[in-house]
Amino acid sequence: EADIYQTPRYLVIGTGKKITLECSQTMGHDKMYWYQQDPGMELHLIHYSYGVNSTEKGDLSSESTVSRIRTEHFPLTLESARPSHTSQYLCASSERWETKNIQYFGAGTRLSVL
Amino acid sequence: GESVGLHLPTLSVQEGDNSIINCAYSNSASDYFIWYKQESGKGPQFIIDIRSNMDKRQGQRVTVLLNKTVKHLSLQIAATQPGDSAVYFCAESTVSNFGNEKLTFGTGTRLTIIP
Secondary structure, eight states, rough: OOOOEOOOOEEEEEEOOEEEEEEEEOOOOOOOOEEEOOTOOEEEEEEEEEEEEEEOOOOOOOOOEOOBBBBBOOOOEEESSSSGGGGEEEEEEEOOTBBBOEEEEEEOOOEEEE | OOOOOOSOOOEEEESSSSSEEEEEOOOOOOOOOEEEOOOOTTOOOOEEEEEOOEEEEEEEEEEEEEEOOOOTTEEEEEEEEEEOOEEEEEEEEOOOOOSEEEEEOOOOOOEEEEE
């Protein structure tokens, strides 16, 4: 069982609000990721980090930003939420072992912007 | 660009029967593949993985087959149970421009087990 936690699980907010989605893991993994997923669809990588003070944009362009000040914490921020940001956001972490790169996922945050 | 896609978006199987979920990938350089299971309201959960130097790997009730010639991956679930109902994703591991691995996920197949 992976120890990776996301809060809140559900969030409904109005347009223009600033929000931060929290993600924490207790496994000591160096690598962390944020994915965006529409219901029943594939996961799109929006941000990733390979360690403290290291962040990169993923394959899908996103207006969100991330920070990695501590190994265990990888929050995602939207400065001004819009209805187009409505989606599910999944956080994951991994630690490479030999040639394996298993990512462990949190339960996700389902965001609705009105 | 590279992509990982699934042949069928939905699959219904009678409880107790075996199921096969297929996945096609396009990057012949991918060397590692994972199957994930995602239940409603939850994040994806690791099921089984396989390296490109293998063509078959078995777990508990699950088997993954890899055919590198046609770039095809499949997940076989034996004696399906109601708890197997979920969306299944395949993912391939590719090396990014920064020399680090990342996963590319397919669209997903929704498996429904009929009681």
